[in-house]
Amino acid sequence: VHLADLPTPALLVDGPALAHNIATMAAARPGPELRPHVKAFKSTAIARELVAAGHDNFCCATVREVEVMAAAGLGADLLLANEVLDADRLGAVADRGARVTVAVDSEETITAAALGGVREVLIDVNVGLPRCGCRPGDAASLAEMARATGLEVRGVMGYEGHLMDWTDRAAQAAEVEKSMAQLVAAHADVGGDVVSGGGTGTYDVNHWVTELQAGSYTLMDSHYARLGLPFRQALYLLTTVISVHPDGWLVTNGGLKSLAMDHGNPSIAGERGDRGEVFFCSDEHTTITGRPGAAVGQHVWLVPAHVDPTVAKHEMLHVVDGERVVDHWPIDMRHW
Ligand SMILES: Cc1ncc(COP(=O)(O)O)c(C=O)c1O
Numbered sequence: 001v002h003l004a005d006l007p008t009p010a011l012l013v014d015g016p017a018l019a020h021n022i023a024t025m026a027a028a029r030p031g032p033e034l035r036p037h038v039k040a041f042k043s044t045a046i047a048r049e050l051v052a053a054g055h056d057n058f059c060c061a062t063v064r065e066v067e068v069m070a071a072a073g074l075g076a077d078l079l080l081a082n083e084v085l086d087a088d089r090l091g092a093v094a095d096r097g098a099r100v101t102v103a104v105d106s107e108e109t110i111t112a113a114a115l116g117g118v119r120e121v122l123i124d125v126n127v128g129l130p131r132c133g134c135r136p137g138d139a140a141s142l143a144e145m146a147r148a149t150g151l152e153v154r155g156v157m158g159y160e161g162h163l164m165d166w167t168d169r170a171a172q173a174a175e176v177e178k179s180m181a182q183l184v185a186a187h188a189d190v191g192g193d194v195v196s197g198g199g200t201g202t203y204d205v206n207h208w209v210t211e212l213q214a215g216s217y218t219l220m221d222s223h224y225a226r227l228g229l230p231f232r233q234a235l236y237l238l239t240t241v242i243s244v245h246p247d248g249w250l251v252t253n254g255g256l257k258s259l260a261m262d263h264g265n266p267s268i269a270g271e272r273g274d275r276g277e278v279f280f281c282s283d284e285h286t287t288i289t290g291r292p293g294a295a296v297g298q299h300v301w302l303v304p305a306h307v308d309p310t311v312a313k314h315e316m317l318h319v320v321d322g323e324r325v326v327d328h329w330p331i332d333m334r335h336w
Contacts, residue, residue, distance in 0.1 A: 001325040009254030011314040017234035040215030044072040045329035070098035091117020105134040114149040127158035127179040136182040140189035155194030158183035164201030173205040180208035221307040223263040237302040250294040260309030269301035
């Protein structure tokens, strides 16, 4: 299949760039030192590429991601790095033979895990992102409560998400050290083998976790590109010019229904030789300026600003190598 045969808008993965990203991270965080987060790519096909690179353990963000991973035979060690109350669905996955661990940060989530038939938990510690996680000083009593209900406490997790996109990398490293000091202190109180945390943006400055929870590095986006990390852009939205206006703009057929916009507009894939500036996106359109000579029917490659929610909108990743489409990977964990 050639690119010209794909209906657009189409989500593309640059196969060689994905392979480069997987190999680069595997060199820095080999085997179980990386627990790739499936929320970024939502495809068991990419999870299998990661297994081939030596990573058997995965992070999930939702119960459905755990269910799909386990059903695909990728259930060696799944961490739901999130709080849930419908833990009976996780217990059912564990009963079918997968290893399932869930994050807990309250009496309610501990009770749900125990009643739902989950056997293993991590105490989720808040390390600065105003989201889930207990106060570091409360981790020991939560661990005690969990053990009293018969749960195995494997250790702690703490996600420093508020520090992921700092472009001043020296300042970022200093803040990560402070943030992780809280997690290390909680771990000393809780015990267990696991200290889980980190992501793409801190992969080279977080030296305190036993396993890094990165996901976006596989595909990347324009927001993470600002950090200058050694990961290549591997995700594109292929769009087609459907209208060219004589006053200097053109319109492609992919808009905000095929792109997540919470990190801003997509950009033009300059590294592919594409030119122009994104003016704005509407539901089914992106208006582009600064591209003289554009013609109806041409392709425009857009770089999404935020990988995870962009992928979640699509059914299929089309794998490309140059101009050739070499595979089609279902986004089988799409939506939430
Ligand atoms: C709990 C958790 N861990 C890790 C990550 C890291 O992901 P990324 O590699 O995309 O920065 C995320 C992303 O949102 C997350 O929510």
